[in-house]
Amino acid sequence: MTNQKLSPETGRAxxxxxxxxxxxxxxxxxxAKHVGRFFQIPLPMFKPYVVFGPGAVRKVLVTERDKVLWRNTDPVTDLLGRGVLIVDGEEHDQYRALMEPPLHPSRLPDYTQMMIQQTDRVSCQWKDGETVDMLIESRKIALLIIMQTLFSKDVWDDLRIIWKPILKAIEYISPGAWIIWRNIPRFGFRKPLKQLDDYLFGIIEKRRKEERKENDLLQHLIDAGLTNQVIRDQMLTMMIAGHDTSTALLAWTFALLGQHPKIHLQVIDEVDHAEKPQLLDRVIKESLRLYPPIHIGNRRIAEEMDFDGNKIPKDERMFYSIYLTHRDPEIWENAEDFCPERFSHGRKTPPMSYIPFGGGPRACIGAAFGQAEARIVMAHLLRTYTFEFTNHPIHAHMGATLEPRPGVRMKIYKRALAAVSGGEDAA
Ligand code: HEM
Known part of the structure; x- marks a missing residue:
């Protein structure tokens, strides 16, 4: 059953x-509809297996996780070197333990004010009545926040210098022709990627010379005695994993509010009056369900795996699909519809069916941080600005994350501050 031939009908569809x-x-x-929860993508030279649904996800993330490797041979590995995301075994556990403390939920309240200030710095540049692209603006906000949180680095004045190199780094790891032709020549990356490296090495060198110790991730990495190269690998990993995902989440949430004006108005009313906005929280959860920024987990099979009689041999590539799990009609009622109320109190989703942050011991290290950030930034922006969606078509683009393309263009108006009374809590 592993090498299913696709019927002409499936191919046409x-x-x-x-x-x-x-x-x-x-x-x-x-x-997924025609073949089921286990299939192989029939591309020339690239035939990865795709699995989804709670049973398969539990196997990959928990019960049989020793049979898979996170490390592959692809541009992600080329770019991130020994980054925590793409190493296995003890090496992974060592880096992960160093990186967890600054992202622990108990640290989140320390970051609330900074998140609001960084959001204001970006929104202060907007002119009343102008149209802004919330995909771009969200990236600025998320970058400022992650660099300040993890490396105590204010990148406001450097945004112009690092913007293009960061976009190039993201493009470098996004799906492209290299998928079927691994060593295809790739032009235009060497210079911007070197610029990004120089920037990160500069931050490390400067910190090594400083007498005052920060209580941040960079300091933990330096104090652990890691080399500059390994520190750079972790910094670049966290910088990309920690901001590209939040960018997509914020942008999709704006897109969904724009497409659902009634819920948009309810959320505004709620953030104006409630201390802890519950509907906004559900909107963010539903945004993560419909458009999970990381829509697949990428694995290499280290030991043959069996999914209900379907075998994947050693060394093959396998994806567990978060996107397909989140849209499986056997799990979700009206799976394609935007319905934040499905996350209201008392409604439970079956285990391993809602997995925007993966699961098991290698679940997202920034899950609590990313959700708190989305709540704080969204609530603050909705309290201070009105967002009018320009009603343009949006499709999901498969880059390093799932992005709303061609962007999320919204007309913005400054709100009278007198209307604002809600709290701005991370909790
Ligand atoms: C909305 C925001 C975010 C989403 C949706 C998200 C999603 C995910 C997912 C699905 C995984 C597991 C991938 C797999 O199983 O292959 C993951 C892992 C990871 N995420 Fe996130 N993430 C978010 C925010 C962040 C933030 C803010 C950081 C860092 C500050 C971060 C750093 C990481 C790292 C380092 C890993 C790898 C963990 C390991 O292998 O031990 N993420 N993320």
Missing amino acids: AMLALLKEKSPLGPLKVM
Whole structure:
């Protein structure tokens, strides 16, 4: 059953879905519907296996996780070196233990004011009545926040210098022709990636010379005696994993509010009056369900695995699909609809069916941080500005994360501050 031949009907439906959704997510949904929770993508030279659903996810993330490796041979590995995201075994556990303390939920209240200040710095540049792209603006906010949190580095004045190199780094690891032709020549990356490296090495060198010790991630890495190269690998990993995901989450949440004006108004009313906005929290959860920024987990099979009689041999590539799990009609009622109320009190989702942050011992290290950040930034922006969606079509683009393309253009108006009375809590 592992090398299923696709029926012509499935092939045609997959092609139509690709044209309609302008993204490989369309054909993936067709494969899931026609073939089931286990299939192989039939690309030339690249035939990864895809699994989804709670049973398979539990195997990959928990019960049989020793049979898979996070480390692959791809541009992500080339770029991130020994980054915590793409190493295995003891090496992974050592880096992870060093990186957890600054992201522990008990530290989150320390960051609330800073998150609000960084949001204000970006929004203060907006002119009343102008149209801004919330995909771009969210990236600025998320970058300022992550660099300040993890490396005590204020990048406001450097945004102009690092912006393009960061976008190039993200492009470098995004799916592209290298998927089917691994060593395809790739032009235009050497210089910006070197600029980014120089920038990070500069931060490390400067910190090594400082007498005052910060209580941040960079300091933990330095104090652990890691080399500059390994510290750079962790910094770049955290910088990308910690801001590209938040960028996508914020941008999708704005897109969904724009597309659902009634819920948008309810959320505004709530953030104006409630100390702890519950509807906003559910909107963010539903945004993560419909458009999980990390939509697949990428693994290499270290030991043959069996999914209900379907075998994946050693050394093959396998994806567990968060996106397909989140849209499985067997788990979710009206799976394709935006319905924040599905996360209201008392409604439980089956274990391993809602996995925007993965799961098991290697679940996202920034899960609590990322959610608190989204709540704080969204609530603050909705309290201080009105956002009018310009009603343009949006599709999900498969880059390093799932992004709303061509962006989320919204007309903004400054709100009278007198209307603002809600609290701005991370909890
Ligand atoms: C909305 C925000 C975020 C989402 C949706 C998200 C999603 C995920 C997912 C799904 C995984 C597991 C991937 C897999 O199983 O292959 C993961 C892992 C990871 N995330 Fe996040 N993430 C977010 C924010 C962050 C932040 C803020 C940071 C850092 C500050 C971060 C750092 C990491 C790291 C280092 C890992 C690898 C952990 C390990 O392998 O031990 N993420 N993330």
